[in-house]
Amino acid sequence: MKEFLDRVFQLESLAIIGMEKNVGKTTALNYIIAGAKANAVLGLTSIGVDGETEDIVTGTEKPAIYVHRGTLLATAKNPLLSSDITKEILYTTGIQTPMGEVVIFRALSDGYVELMGPSINAYLRVVIRKLRELGCSTVIVDGALNRSSSADPSISEGVLLATGAALSSDRAAVVARTAHKLRLLSIPYETDKEVLHLLQKALDTSRIIFIKASVLEASKEPTVLGAEVAIIEALNNGASGVAIKGVVGDRLIQQLLRQVQKPEEKTIYVEDGTKLFINSENYERLLRKGFKVRALNPIRVIAISVNPYSPEGFSIDSKRLCQELYEETRLPIVDVVSCIGVGL
Amino acid sequence: MKALIGLDYVLEQLNIMTPYGGECLKSLRAFRIEEAKTLLQVIGDLERVIGSLRDYALFYNRIEREFCRLKDIRGSIKRCRSLETLDEIQLFEIKLFSIGAQFIKNHFEAIGINITGVNFRDLEPIIAILDPEGHRMATFSIYDAYSQELREVRERKRFVEGELYRATEVPRITELKEERLCWVVEEEALEKRILAQLSSSLLSYMEHLEEACTSIGVLDFTIAKAKLAIEKGCNKPLFQEGFKLQMLQGRHPYVEELLHSQGKVFTPIDITLKPGTNAITGPNMGGKSITLKTIALNAALAHLGFYVFAEALILSLCDFQYLLANDYEAVSNGLSSFGGEIIQLNEYLEATKVSRGLLLIDEFARGTNPSEGRLLVKSLMSYLNKKETISLFVTHFDGVVGAGSNHYQVVGLKNVDFDKLTDTISYDPQYGLTTLQSLMDYRLEAVEQQQEVPKDALRISALLGLDKEVVEIAKLYYSQEV
Numbered sequence: 115m116k117e118f119l120d121r122v123f124q125l126e127s128l129a130i131i132g133m134e135k136n137v138g139k140t141t142a143l144n145y146i147i148a149g150a151k152a153n154a155v156l157g158l159t160s161i162g163v164d165g166e167t168e169d170i171v172t173g174t175e176k177p178a179i180y181v182h183r184g185t186l187l188a189t190a191k192n193p194l195l196s197s198d199i200t201k202e203i204l205y206t207t208g209i210q211t212p213m214g215e216v217v218i219f220r221a222l223s224d225g226y227v228e229l230m231g232p233s234i235n236a237y238l239r240v241v242i243r244k245l246r247e248l249g250c251s252t253v254i255v256d257g258a259l260n261r262s263s264s265a266d267p268s269i270s271e272g273v274l275l276a277t278g279a280a281l282s283s284d285r286a287a288v289v290a291r292t293a294h295k296l297r298l299l300s301i302p303y304e305t306d307k308e309v310l311h312l313l314q315k316a317l318d319t320s321r322i323i324f325i326k327a328s329v330l331e332a333s334k335e336p337t338v339l340g341a342e343v344a345i346i347e348a349l350n351n352g353a354s355g356v357a358i359k360g361v362v363g364d365r366l367i368q369q370l371l372r373q374v375q376k377p378e379e380k381t382i383y384v385e386d387g388t389k390l391f392i393n394s395e396n397y398e399r400l401l402r403k404g405f406k407v408r409a410l411n412p413i414r415v416i417a418i419s420v421n422p423y424s425p426e427g428f429s430i431d432s433k434r435l436c437q438e439l440y441e442e443t444r445l446p447i448v449d450v451v452s453c454i455g456v457g458l
Numbered sequence: 459m460k461a462l463i464g465l466d467y468v469l470e471q472l473n474i475m476t477p478y479g480g481e482c483l484k485s486l487r488a489f490r491i492e493e494a495k496t497l498l499q500v501i502g503d504l505e506r507v508i509g510s511l512r513d514y515a516l517f518y519n520r521i522e523r524e525f526c527r528l529k530d531i532r533g534s535i536k537r538c539r540s541l542e543t544l545d546e547i548q549l550f551e552i553k554l555f556s557i558g559a560q561f562i563k564n565h566f567e568a569i570g571i572n573i574t575g576v577n578f579r580d581l582e583p584i585i586a587i588l589d590p591e592g593h594r595m596a597t598f599s600i601y602d603a604y605s606q607e608l609r610e611v612r613e614r615k616r617f618v619e620g621e622l623y624r625a626t627e628v629p630r631i632t633e634l635k636e637e638r639l640c641w642v643v644e645e646e647a648l649e650k651r652i653l654a655q656l657s658s659s660l661l662s663y664m665e666h667l668e669e670a671c672t673s674i675g676v677l678d679f680t681i682a683k684a685k686l687a688i689e690k691g692c693n694k695p696l697f698q699e700g701f702k703l704q705m706l707q708g709r710h711p712y713v714e715e716l717l718h719s720q721g722k723v724f725t726p727i728d729i730t731l732k733p734g735t736n737a738i739t740g741p742n743m744g745g746k747s748i749t750l751k752t753i754a755l756n757a758a759l760a761h762l763g764f765y766v767f768a769e770a771l772i773l774s775l776c777d778f779q780y781l782l783a784n785d786y787e788a789v790s791n792g793l794s795s796f797g798g799e800i801i802q803l804n805e806y807l808e809a810t811k812v813s814r815g816l817l818l819i820d821e822f823a824r825g826t827n828p829s830e831g832r833l834l835v836k837s838l839m840s841y842l843n844k845k846e847t848i849s850l851f852v853t854h855f856d857g858v859v860g861a862g863s864n865h866y867q868v869v870g871l872k873n874v875d876f877d878k879l880t881d882t883i884s885y886d887p888q889y890g891l892t893t894l895q896s897l898m899d900y901r902l903e904a905v906e907q908q909q910e911v912p913k914d915a916l917r918i919s920a921l922l923g924l925d926k927e928v929v930e931i932a933k934l935y936y937s938q939e940v
Contacts, residue, residue, distance in 0.1 A: 182623075183616075183619075191547055194547070195545055195546070195547075198642040198645075198646070200599070200600075200612055200615070200645065201546065201599060202597050202598070202599035203546055203547055203550040203597060203598045203599065204597050206529065206547060206550065206551060208529075215547075217547055220597075222599065223612065223615055223616055223619060224616075224619040224622070224623070225619075225642070
């Protein structure tokens with residue numbers, strides 16, 4: 115398990131994202147915090163939840179984390195003031211959340227705190243940079259439920275994917291779903307720097323870009339939803355690929371599968387693997403038909419953490435789960451509660 | 459009005475850095491005659507800042523860097539004044555503000571100029587309250603130094619936390635957590651008491667903070683005005699008694715910028731206006747409306763305490779500046795443009811009865827029939843000529859400018875040989891427009907004797923490619939009438 119922690123603390127930033135609720139994200143976070151070396155300054159924040167309804171749902175669910183003296187934390191004013199840590203206020207960010215402005219403070223004692231960071235990626239990036247400026251060697255971002263955007267490579271250098279029995283009571287199903295998610299997150303990325311630069315620049319101003327022989331053409335469609343017909347038309351009329359800003363879901367993929375001719379010549383670009391919400395059947399068919407799916411930014415999942423207990427009370431044999439996940443993904447798998455580590 | 463004359467455009471260019479400077483901008487209004495002294499002070503302040511900007515560039519840079527860091531603490535001041543207890547973050551912001559304001563104060567004093575409304579008081583006492591351990595750090599904590607009791611409670615809490623860190627057995631951990639909780643509760647109670655004490659000891663310094671906010675606002679705003687004046691080559695307006703308005707080489711920054719982006723040059727305007735009626739006549743597209751806006755903008759800027767876009771602007775302070783232009787259709791509630799104009803005009807005429815001002819009138823009555831319109835303009839001119847207010851009419855009605863009025867004419871196309879020209883132009887309107895703009899002499903010249911309005915409309919129409927047949931027919935009519 116030491117190898118796992120070493121791997122984490124080599125990173126400038128790590129995002130922890132969960133496949134679902136109750137997959138032990140916070141447990142993994144607490145484990146990492148506890149394992150931090152005495153002289154390393156750890157920075158912690160989270161990608162916040164928008165809207166109050168979600169706050170009510172997760173606010174009660176979300177256990178506070180226990181941090182050590184010396185840690186730097188970026189969280190909203192309300193949870194900050196109700197934390198039992200002795201605090202030194204370092205910086206007010208001006209970033210507002212429903213729970214107040216995001217403030218950075220240093221823990222002068224150990225104690226509990228609830229993390230509620232900015233809910234927008236751009237702001238999260240600002241907060242992480244500030245935490246680093248203030249001396250953090252590693253910044254850990256607690257990702258939000260069903261929101262894997264904090265895995266965005268421009269935000270976090272590495273990603274820890276949390277999974278577990280909450281997904282299913284069937285061990286094989288947990289392995290399959292986790293492996294599929296991992297596959298989406300770590301799709302191949304464009305390595306040609308020039309192509310990358312051009313596409314990224316084009317996506318700054320337009321949500322859909324068609325790649326034609328030697329030009330990039332911006333689509334007039336304002337969103338991907340509803341743009342299916344335009345995309346298919348372009349691909350069937352000379353475009354060799356399409357770059358999409360934002361989420362790509364099953365609906366679009368099914369239509370592409372049905373209607374696009376010469377799929378083996380077509381490439382679909384997405385910003386990164388977190389934007390893909392495609393089930394494994396569709397993804398499999400996409401590849402079989404010859405479509406290429408490429409990310410503009412690579413995501414590096416450094417390990418998978420496992421919680422073998424489900425909230426309904428049953429549990430899965432953790433050793434076997436870890437082993438099978440490892441065989442399927444070839445990534446380090448950890449169960450921090452049972453101190454199991456495979457492939458470290 | 460602000461948008462119409464281009465004032466909004468100028469104000470948008472101000473690089474204001476603090477919320478307090480933003481407040482100055484928001485409450486900006488024209489000075490009136492009885493406030494002459496204050497206006498002169500404000501312009502004098504601006505002059506001093508402009509004069510010291512270069513020699514003290516380093517100091518100004520540091521002040522501006524500090525401006526960028528300042529947060530808005532007015533909410534906290536209000537809370538403190540209404541005897542609420544401030545929380546740690548509010549105290550943190552007050553501390554940072556005080557350190558920043560103190561820094562600005564020291565640098566401002568080193569520059570050694572006076573600005574009305576910039577009166578920094580010493581904020582060290584506030585900093586001392588919020589920095590009991592004297593670290594002079596830009597952070598805040600409820601420091602141990604505030605209370606021996608707090609120090610002891612925290613030491614105990616930390617001790618338990620250390621034990622907790624090393625404990626491995628569940629019953630022991632539970633026991634330690636319980637114990638820690640006791641200390642947490644005590645710590646919180648003590649912290650709360652200290653926050654209340656700090657809030658009440660800061661209360662007597664709130665006036666200092668408010669003055670600092672105001673001072674920073676005025677300083678920020680004045681520096682922004684000064685930098686804009688330097689960057690745009692603006693000059694100090696000169697206020698003189700003996701009511702008149704003289705503008706030399708006046709420019710309109712928005713139009714100038716627009717022309718510049720097209721590779722063209724703005725022709726600066728010289729004009730002298732007297733109390734009573736003044737008039738500008740001249741061909742269409744001769745820049746008359748721009749002239750009005752240039753005068754309106756610069757007069758407005760001078761009355762707002764800004765430098766002006768002219769080599770010189772000599773004027774007397776007045777109580778109002780109005781521009782009546784045919785842009786009121788949107789607000790005219792079912793009135794025609796002419797109706798809207800009349801209603802607006804009436805309001806302005808009322809003002810001329812109680813005070814003096816500047817009234818700029820662009821093509822009055824252009825929406826009604828020309829023979830009546832001509833008479834209306836003439837009547838209005840005659841009426842306003844007896845007033846102390848400076849009225850300036852732009853018109854192309856014939857023979858309306860009465861003797862004794864101050865009359866300017868756009869030089870226009872007077873010196874162009876049209877016979878030579880029309881052959882060379884094609885019927886491409888864009889080409890015609892460009893040619894027209896290059897030929898047009900936008901300067902104004904004083905008209906000594908009553909003259910006819912130049913008949914350039916036909917030439918301009920021809921230049922812009924009006925159908926040849928129409929032009930020919932027009933020529934025929936012209937020869938009969940003119």
